[in-house]
Amino acid sequence: MHPAIPADAKIKKHIAVIGAGPAGCNFALQAAARGHKVDLYEKSGSIGGKMNPGSTPKGKFDFNNYRMYVEATVIKAAEEGMIDIFLNTECDLDTLKKKSYDTIVTAIGTKAAELNVPGYENMKTAQATELLENPELLGEAKKVVIIGGGVVGCETAYWLSFEKNMDVTVLEMLPYLMDGACTANRGHLIYYMKKNGVKLINMAMVKGFENSKVKISRNTHKNVPNPYNTWQPILPKNIENPLAPKVKDEYQEEFLDADLVVFAMGGKPDDSLYYALQEAHAAHEIYNIGDSFTAGRVLEANRAAYNLAVKL
Ligand SMILES: Cc1cc2nc3c(=O)[nH]c(=O)nc-3n(C[C@H](O)[C@H](O)[C@H](O)COP(=O)(O)OP(=O)(O)OC[C@H]3O[C@@H](n4cnc5c(N)ncnc54)[C@H](O)[C@@H]3O)c2cc1C
Structure with a gap:
């Protein structure tokens, strides 16, 4: 003390x-x-x-x-x-x-972490922190893809969706969004993002940018956790749940439209x-x-x- x-x-x-x-x-x-x-x-x-x-x-x-x-x-x-x-x-x-x-x-x-993937130089991008402080960076954008589904990425998605009326997608490469965040805050944010139509995609990696589209590789296996599920607690990594359904690697390529890509990768x-x-x-x-x-x-x-x- x-x-x-x-x-x-x-x-x-x-x-x-x-x-x-x-x-x-x-x-x-x-x-x-x-x-x-x-x-x-x-x-x-x-x-x-x-x-x-x-x-x-x-x-x-x-x-x-x-x-x-x-x-x-x-x-x-x-x-x-x-x-x-x-x-x-x-x-x-x-x-x-x-x-x-x-x-x-x-x-x-x-x-701030950056993502240097092919096509980066032709895509309009911003860091979440600079966008939150300078909303004018949105310009004419209507469709925003946020890379990183941690707390900063999800709070930015919530803000863009509720206060700026944007069409928002959040990409996260891990099985769970906001893993490690307080359960109540996490549940609250996910509930409101779902309510406002924010698209949450987990277990997906960005491979590049092509013609105003984000190229992703996404795990489509049936056991990929539902990213909107808030009632199930996320177990600590050192505790193995023997009943948890195994997630196999079934990655597929997909393209997402984006006027602006926002980095929120910590x-x-x-x-x-x-x-x-x-x-x-x-x-x-x-x-x-x-x-x-x-x-x-x-x-x-x-x-x-x-x-x-x-x-x-
Ligand atoms: C979007 C967002 C939401 C967050 N929400 C929460 C939350 O709800 N609750 C929570 O507890 N935490 C939250 N955090 C985290 C929290 O803001 C940080 O952990 C905290 O601000 C860190 O404080 P700091 O003083 O160490 O660094 P910072 O707050 O990063 O301050 C560093 C300062 O140093 C200045 N600086 C850098 N280089 C130089 C230089 N060479 N010369 C002079 N100045 C320099 C920078 O301009 C900056 O002002 C959030 C973070 C972000 C990005």
């Missing part, structure tokens, strides 16, 4: 925090509360990181409330002179090294800046927290931020 109001730091340090997502913001606030001098850098023009695209669907109002709370708290801290914020400032090794910070904390999130922790700083000995102490250490949720990002801030 950590105290709600952390004790003053014994040695006050000059700290650079890179990235104003929840990890960077919460670390900056706690470190400043302990008396450190904190500079918070953000490459975009806004505070919140991935909470910004995550707050776009109207159903995410509670998430948006938290995003607004973090933003307001950080702005207030800056106005009161507790921290300095530098928006529209992308940090790299050279700029950070020149500033001679005692401590540098990277919290720069993930790098991302890898972006630890490139952290390792570059380490290698160059850019400061006495260098740490990496949040999604740029391991991709997770806001809870994990905040925990990492708080745990580090009370120790420095």
